[in-house]
Amino acid sequence: MSRTLIVVIIIAAIGVGFYYFAAQPEPTPAEQVQAAAEDAGEAVSETADAASETADAVAEETNEAASSITEQATEAAEQAGQAASDLVNQAGEDVAALANQGQDLLNSWIEEGALTLENFDYDAIVASVQESNLAQDLKTQAIQILDDIQASPELIAAKIQELRDLLGGQ
Incomplete structure (x- = not known):
């Protein structure tokens, strides 16, 4: 017993x-x-x-x-x-795999010229976020930041940094 x-x-x-x-x-x-x-x-x-x-x-x-x-x-x-x-x-x-995936996604946008201070391809970036394996809360936050950029293009530099912080873990 x-x-x-x-x-x-x-x-x-x-x-x-x-x-x-x-x-x-x-x-x-x-x-x-x-x-x-x-x-x-x-x-x-x-x-x-x-x-x-x-x-x-x-x-x-x-x-x-x-x-x-x-x-x-x-x-x-x-x-x-x-x-x-x-x-x-x-x-x-x-967590490391998710962090790397977010950083890789961000790097691909910059390398492809879809996310720069001079160019912002909202549709392509949103589509890549939605197709990614990121956690749903990260997807939602990233899309909100992208919506902010689309609504106020003059904030792109600050919003790119927010995306770096969110997806890159920096």
């Missing part, structure tokens, strides 16, 4: 951690990396705390049972830590 309790606590802690991570609104790429790192740390800490508390309670019953439970809890905590680490690494890779 003690082992079952440990497993249930560990699964519950991991489930709570993953639920918390999945229930968050879609943050910016930088916030995603930071939140994933924080969540991973909290999940590992909560799992280790739960395993430690359970191991202490069982240790009072018998030394042999405590030894077995401690080993299982440590293994489960290590597995949870590895899973959280893998999740953080994947999130970091995803």
Whole structure:
């Protein structure tokens, strides 16, 4: 029964951690990396705390049972830590890929002459944003900036910098 309790606590802690991570609104790429790192740390800490508390309670019953439970809890905590680490690494890779995609998109507009101080091809740029794999919130923000340029061409220099900041992460 003690082992079952440990497993249930560990699964519950991991489930709570993953639920918390999945229930968050879609943050910016930088916030995603930071939140994933924080969540991973909290999940590992909560799992280790739960395993430690359970191991202490069982240790009072018998030394042999405590030894077995401690080993299982440590293994489960290590597995949870590895899973959280893998999740953080994947999130970091995803964010880097999205950031690179935004920068590549911006560079292509400039190289093609579609987005310069002298030339602004609204339709081509908006189409490329909509066809891209950028996150929907980034697409919406980029199109808003492009709409601002179209409405007030004299602001193009400032708005190009806003696009650089948004898509290039600079």
